[in-house]
Amino acid sequence: MALSNAAVRAARPKPRAYKIFDERGLFLFVKPNGLRSWRLRYRYDGREKLLCLGQWPDLQLVEARASAEAARGLVAMGVDPGLQKRKSTAVQICTFESAARAWHAQSLEHWTERHAQDVLDSLVRDVFPALGAMPIGAIGAPAVLQVLRDVESRGSIETARRIRQRISAVFCFAIAEGLVDQDPAAVVTRALRPTPISRRQPALTDIDEARALLAACDRAGGPPIVRLASRFLALTAVRMGTLLGARWDEFEQLDGDAPLWRIPAERMKLKKARKADPANDHIVPLCPEAVAMLHQVRRVQLRCSEGNQRVFPLPPSAIGALYKRAGYAGRHVPHGWRAAFSTVMNERFPLERAAIDLALAHAPADMSKVERAYNRAEMLDQRRSLFARWGELLIT
Missing domain, CATH: 1.10.150.130 (Tyrosine recombinase, N-terminal domain)
Known part of the structure; x- marks a missing residue:
C-alpha cells in the first residue's frame, strides 16, 4: 500500500529507527531524533544497494517518487545512481x-x-x-x-x-x-607532542576503606538522594552515565526472588550497530541491599512529589562532590567503584573471573574474538551470587 502525505506527516520518532515503505523500494526512514529521510532500495550488478534521496520536508513525497523513478531509469541504462550521486557531490566539494x-x-x-x-x-x-x-x-x-x-x-x-x-x-x-x-x-x-602517561582514576580497593567511605558520606550531610545514589552506584558497579540515565521501567521483579536491572543496549558503551540490538542489553542482578536502596529512593521521591521517570535526577558532579565533602578528594571517584568491585572480588574469588568481567559489561580477557562473537552465555546465576556477596561485604 502506497504512502500518503498524511502518513508521512504523522510519522513520529520512536526509541529505535524504523521504516515506512511506499512502493518499488522507496521508503521513509525515521530516526529517534526525529530526522526523516527518503531512501531507495535498488539492485545493481546483482547486488542490493541503498540510495539516500533527501530529507523530508525539504523533499516531499511526490518529489521523492520522481527522484526514485529517475534513479530506476539510471539503473535500467546500466548506471549506478549511488555512484552517480557521489560523483556529483565530489564536483561541488572544493574547500x-x-x-x-x-x-x-x-x-x-x-x-x-x-x-x-x-x-x-x-x-x-x-x-x-x-x-x-x-x-x-x-x-x-x-x-x-x-x-x-x-x-x-x-x-x-x-x-x-x-x-x-x-x-x-x-x-x-x-x-x-x-x-x-x-x-x-x-x-x-x-x-606532535607525546601522549602523557595516563593515570588511573583514584579508587579504594580495600573493602574496609570502601565501607569507611560510605560511612563518611552518611556523616557529610547533603540531599539523601545523593547518598542513596552513591550507595547504589557502589553496589552495582556501573558507569556513572549509566546510573544517571536509569529509569524506573528498567527494573524488574523488585519484589520478587530475582530482581534485576535491564540496561538498554542503546545506553551502554557499545558500537552503534550493537546499540540497536536488544540482545546486547546489559543485565545487572540486584542484591538485597541494592533493592533496599531503590525502595528508599522511591520513598524520597514520593515525599518530594518527584514525577520524573529517572531514578536519580542528579547533576553529574553530585556524587563526586559528596566524596570531597566526606574528605576523600583525590582518593576515590564515582568511577572507582568498578575498580573496587573488580579488585576485591577477583582477590576473593579468583575462579569467578569470567563472571566478574561480565558483571562489569566486559568481555572476559581470555575469550577469543570468535567466542566473543558467538558465546552469549550471561552466567547470570554466578553474577547474582557475586553481587550478593559484594553487597554483604560492602554494607554491614
Missing part, C-alpha cells in the same frame, strides 16, 4: 570545510549521535577557523601541524591527536572522491 561536512554526513550511519556531535564540534572549534575556507588541495602538512599545535598549546595533547585522525579521515575521503592525491595529516604524527 576543506565542505569536504569535512560531506565526510561527516557519510559517516553518520556508523556513529552514535553523541560521537557524531563531538566530531563536528571539534572540527568547528579547532579546524574550520584556520583551514575551513581553504581549497582542500592547497592544504599542506605545515598548515595542519599549526592547527594541531594550537590545540596542544592549551594542554589538550590527546585532543590534538584525535583531531589529527579526523583531519586525516577527511583527506582520505577526498582522495577517494578524486579531489586530492595525498593526506598531509598522515605525515605530522611524529611532530
Whole structure:
C-alpha cells in the first residue's frame, strides 16, 4: 500500500529507527531524533544497494517518487545512481570545510549521535577557523601541524591527536572522491607532542576503606538522594552515565526472588550497530541491599512529589562532590567503584573471573574474538551470587 502525505506527516520518532515503505523500494526512514529521510532500495550488478534521496520536508513525497523513478531509469541504462550521486557531490566539494561536512554526513550511519556531535564540534572549534575556507588541495602538512599545535598549546595533547585522525579521515575521503592525491595529516604524527602517561582514576580497593567511605558520606550531610545514589552506584558497579540515565521501567521483579536491572543496549558503551540490538542489553542482578536502596529512593521521591521517570535526577558532579565533602578528594571517584568491585572480588574469588568481567559489561580477557562473537552465555546465576556477596561485604 502506497504512502500518503498524511502518513508521512504523522510519522513520529520512536526509541529505535524504523521504516515506512511506499512502493518499488522507496521508503521513509525515521530516526529517534526525529530526522526523516527518503531512501531507495535498488539492485545493481546483482547486488542490493541503498540510495539516500533527501530529507523530508525539504523533499516531499511526490518529489521523492520522481527522484526514485529517475534513479530506476539510471539503473535500467546500466548506471549506478549511488555512484552517480557521489560523483556529483565530489564536483561541488572544493574547500576543506565542505569536504569535512560531506565526510561527516557519510559517516553518520556508523556513529552514535553523541560521537557524531563531538566530531563536528571539534572540527568547528579547532579546524574550520584556520583551514575551513581553504581549497582542500592547497592544504599542506605545515598548515595542519599549526592547527594541531594550537590545540596542544592549551594542554589538550590527546585532543590534538584525535583531531589529527579526523583531519586525516577527511583527506582520505577526498582522495577517494578524486579531489586530492595525498593526506598531509598522515605525515605530522611524529611532530606532535607525546601522549602523557595516563593515570588511573583514584579508587579504594580495600573493602574496609570502601565501607569507611560510605560511612563518611552518611556523616557529610547533603540531599539523601545523593547518598542513596552513591550507595547504589557502589553496589552495582556501573558507569556513572549509566546510573544517571536509569529509569524506573528498567527494573524488574523488585519484589520478587530475582530482581534485576535491564540496561538498554542503546545506553551502554557499545558500537552503534550493537546499540540497536536488544540482545546486547546489559543485565545487572540486584542484591538485597541494592533493592533496599531503590525502595528508599522511591520513598524520597514520593515525599518530594518527584514525577520524573529517572531514578536519580542528579547533576553529574553530585556524587563526586559528596566524596570531597566526606574528605576523600583525590582518593576515590564515582568511577572507582568498578575498580573496587573488580579488585576485591577477583582477590576473593579468583575462579569467578569470567563472571566478574561480565558483571562489569566486559568481555572476559581470555575469550577469543570468535567466542566473543558467538558465546552469549550471561552466567547470570554466578553474577547474582557475586553481587550478593559484594553487597554483604560492602554494607554491614
